[in-house]
Amino acid sequence: MxxxxxxxxxxxxxxxxxxxxxxPIRMKDVxxxxxxxxxxxxxxxxWNSNLDRFMEGIIRDNLVHHHDIEIKEIDFKAEENRNRLELDIDITGEYAGERFKTKLKSSIKPDKSQCKxxxxxxxxxxEAILQFRIKKTPTDKDVDPRYVAKAEKVRGGYDFYITSLKHAKQIAANYSKNGYKTGQSPMHAGVRDGKDFYRFSISIKEPQ
Ligand SMILES: [Zn+2]
Ligand SMILES: [Zn+2]
Structure with missing residues (x-):
């Protein structure tokens, strides 16, 4: 034929x-x-870190194509240009049992804002104060600085004010795994949206 x-x-x-x-295959606005x-x-x-790692999935997610076309492989280059991410995408696909390769140029214009x-x-x-009462001073490796609202040297150690309770608990759990003694107590911190609002102080002490 x-x-x-x-x-x-x-x-x-x-x-x-x-x-x-x-x-034609095209990409939706992302x-x-x-x-x-x-x-x-x-x-x-x-929210996620490391956009590079997610980029292929995002491109795949947003490709629009005829249903008789199957997308197989994607290879791409992303380049930042002014406030845009310019994408050069190589697509390998299948149509009526035939493999094909095609190229697509697209771009994403991310909005700039601050994360939570x-x-x-x-x-x-x-949401929590981590009270370090241990010999070793905590470093960026122990406490991710992205979550630290404030850090203070106090008698016997350091107080770290942590923006996320979940994250503070994770840090304490890591110390606990390494043999440190941890304990937490809620502090009533007021009422928010009609509900009691608690902050937690979580202590981390030398193993005994
Ligand atoms: Zn033809
Ligand atoms: Zn951020």
Whole structure:
């Protein structure tokens, strides 16, 4: 059978080239927010770090194509240009049992904003105080600075004001795993949206 448009040998109606020309693959507008402070990004309501690692999935998610086309592989280059991410995408796909390769240029314009952690930190908001009463001074490796609203040297150690209770508990759990003694107690911190609001102080002490 010959392609009715270009005369190329084909198995079904239009050849893959002519079919793609008539039904081009394109990319939807992608909504992405990038935190101006820590570079985390928000996609589909979730904050994540390391956009590079997620980029292929985001591209796949947003490709629009005729249902007779199957997308197989994607290879891409992303380049930042002014406030845009320019994408050069190589697509390998299948149409009517034939493999094809095609190229697509697209771009994403991320909105710049602050993520929850950074806006909390810059406003001084905190949910927990980690009370380190241990010999070793905590470092950035022990406590991710993105979650630290404030750190103070106090008698016997350090107090770290942490913007996320969940994260503070994780840190304490790590210390606990390494044999340190941890304990937590809630402190009533007022009423918010009609509900009692608690902060937690979590102590980390030398093993006994
Ligand atoms: Zn053709
Ligand atoms: Zn941030």
């Amino acid at each position: 010959l392609c009715p448009k270009c005369g190329k040998e084909t198995r079904k109606g239009l050849c893959e080239e002519c079919f793609l020309e008539r039904n 909504e992405l927010i990038i935190c101006t402070t820590c570079n985390q990004f928000r996609y589909k309501g979730k 952690d950074c806006s909390r930190r810059s406003s001084g908001y905190y």
